[in-house]
Amino acid sequence: MEASILRIVIFTAALTSVAASYRTTNFIVSAPTPQLAQKIGDAAESFRSELAQRWLGKTLPTWSSPCPITAQVAPHLGAGGATSFVFQNNTVGGWQMNIQGSEIRILDSVLPHEVTHTIFATHFRQPLPRWADEGACTTVEHPSEKKRHETMLISFLQTQRGIAFSQMLAMKEYPADVLPLYAEGYSLARYLIEEGGERKFVNFVGDGLKDENWMRALQVSYGVTDLGRLQNEWLEWVKQGSPNRSLIAAKTQRDSRGPNIHTLTATNQRRRSRPQPNLIHRPQNIKQNGIPIAHRSPKKTTLNPQAASHGGWVAAGTHSQNNRSFASGVAATENHQPHQTTRQQPMQPARQTILR
Numbered sequence: 001m002e003a004s005i006l007r008i009v010i011f012t013a014a015l016t017s018v019a020a021s022y023r024t025t026n027f028i029v030s031a032p033t034p035q036l037a038q039k040i041g042d043a044a045e046s047f048r049s050e051l052a053q054r055w056l057g058k059t060l061p062t063w064s065s066p067c068p069i070t071a072q073v074a075p076h077l078g079a080g081g082a083t084s085f086v087f088q089n090n091t092v093g094g095w096q097m098n099i100q101g102s103e104i105r106i107l108d109s110v111l112p113h114e115v116t117h118t119i120f121a122t123h124f125r126q127p128l129p130r131w132a133d134e135g136a137c138t139t140v141e142h143p144s145e146k147k148r149h150e151t152m153l154i155s156f157l158q159t160q161r162g163i164a165f166s167q168m169l170a171m172k173e174y175p176a177d178v179l180p181l182y183a184e185g186y187s188l189a190r191y192l193i194e195e196g197g198e199r200k201f202v203n204f205v206g207d208g209l210k211d212e213n214w215m216r217a218l219q220v221s222y223g224v225t226d227l228g229r230l231q232n233e234w235l236e237w238v239k240q241g242s243p244n245r246s247l248i249a250a251k252t253q254r255d256s257r258g259p260n261i262h263t264l265t266a267t268n269q270r271r272r273s274r275p276q277p278n279l280i281h282r283p284q285n286i287k288q289n290g291i292p293i294a295h296r297s298p299k300k301t302t303l304n305p306q307a308a309s310h311g312g313w314v315a316a317g318t319h320s321q322n323n324r325s326f327a328s329g330v331a332a333t334e335n336h337q338p339h340q341t342t343r344q345q346p347m348q349p350a351r352q353t354i355l356r
Contacts, residue, residue: 019031019032019033020032020033020034020036020037021037022034022037022038022040022041023041023066024041024042024044024045024066025045025062025066026044026045026048026062026063026066026067027041027044027045027066027067027068027069028041028066028067028068028069029041029044029068029069029071030068030069030070030071031071031073032071032072032073032074036071036073036103037071039103039107040069040071040099040106040107040111041069043107043111044067044069044111044115047111047112047115047116048060048115048118048119051112051115051116051119051140052119054140054198055116055119055120055123055136055198055199055202056119056123056199056202057199060119060122060123063093063095063122064093065093065095066095067083067095067096067097067118068095068096068097069097069098069099070096070097070098070099071099071100071106072098072099072100072101073100073101073102073103073106074100074102075102077100077101077102078100078101079100079101079102079105079106079109079110079145080099080100080101080110081097081098081099081100081110081111081113081114082097082098082114083095083096083097083098083114083117083118084096084097085118085121087121087125087126087127090125091125092121092122092125095118097114097118099111099114105142105145108141108142109141109142109145112140112141113137113138113140113141114137116136116137116140117133117137120133120136120137123202124205124206124209126209127172128205128209129168129169129170129171129172129205129208129214130171130172130173130174130181130185131168131169131171131181131184131185131188131189132185132189132205134181134182134185134186135182135184135185135186135187135188135189135190136189136193136198136201136205138182138185138186138189139186139189139190139193146186146190149182149183149186149187150183150186150187150238150242152179152180152182152183153180153183153184153186153187153238154238156179156180156183156184157235157238161177161180162180162184163175163180163181163184164231165188165227165230165231165234166227168181168184168185168188169214169215169227170212170214187234187238187242188234189201190242191234191237191245192204192222194244194245194246195222195245196221196222200221203221204217204218204220204221204222205217207220207221215227218230
């Protein structure tokens with residue numbers, strides 16, 4: 001009897017947690033209260049318009065069917081979201097967005113992140129590499145959320161969980177160890193966006209999707225001819241605290257095209273004192289067989305996934321032998337293979353589905 005009553009209480013709570021609905025031109029919102037439903041719906045429409053202008057330089061046409069948004073709003077909920085859609089015959093539809101968190105985090109981070117996924121899906125009409133999709137969507141979140149990713153990235157580089165650019169650039173699926181992909185993807189997306197802006201980044205992604213030759217696309221859009229050099233320059237930038245590259249470029253008084261991606265690191269070094277080698281480091285007081293390990297100078301970073309760290313930087317792409325997340329490289333997408341589009345969170349991951 002008590003078990004039956006408990007089930008009824010749980011079921012009733014689930015029904016009342018999303019009790020109100022609100023319709024806009026492109027969204028149907030279900031939320032705990034009418035006020036929240038309207039606030040989320042109006043914000044979603046505003047983000048859809050403003051972010052499309054930011055990324056594409058134009059607004060999107062009205063979708064043929066609205067995107068349902070189910071919102072769980074409570075102060076104790078972790079912020080997160082998941083958006084599903086289906087690509088078929090060069091169209092996209094079958095929208096479903098689930099978001100959760102406190103009201104403020106939904107409105108300043110989760111919702112703009114998820115709406116950006118829908119903008120990219122509408123524009124590209126095919127799945128993006130995971131780093132580019134999640135990384136770019138994270139750039140529109142609240143500064144506190146972006147700072148959290150930067151902090152996690154340093155931790156991942158310290159513990160050999162970074163992903164080599166040669167592997168990450170073409171990843172179509174989420175790896176088992178997904179958080180480093182979010183942190184590193186966001187950092188690289190920001191690094192490139194601050195070089196030439198959001199529209200240039202969108203053009204780069206679109207160019208790369210044509211033949212999936214990301215090295216060629218990097219060269220065309222950003223003048224990158226050496227992926228290893230790009231990775232090492234990015235590592236140095238992270239080591240310096242990821243300073244705003246747009247502001248640095250504006251102060252150089254170079255030609256109207258601005259400095260290219262390979263000269264900014266040297267500019268940073270001239271304008272800032274070089275940090276100590278152990279700014280990002282692995283602990284030096286670790287003992288091996290009871291004997292302290294002596295400090296060793298850091299070596300140059302490398303794309304070799306098995307490269308060891310020596311007292312300073314851990315090269316992106318290094319990983320412990322127990323972590324097989326990236327050992328198999330990048331697998332080709334199979335027909336009907338689902339693709340997830342989700343902000344890391346405790347909810348069921350969403351899926352992008354390609355129908356042939």
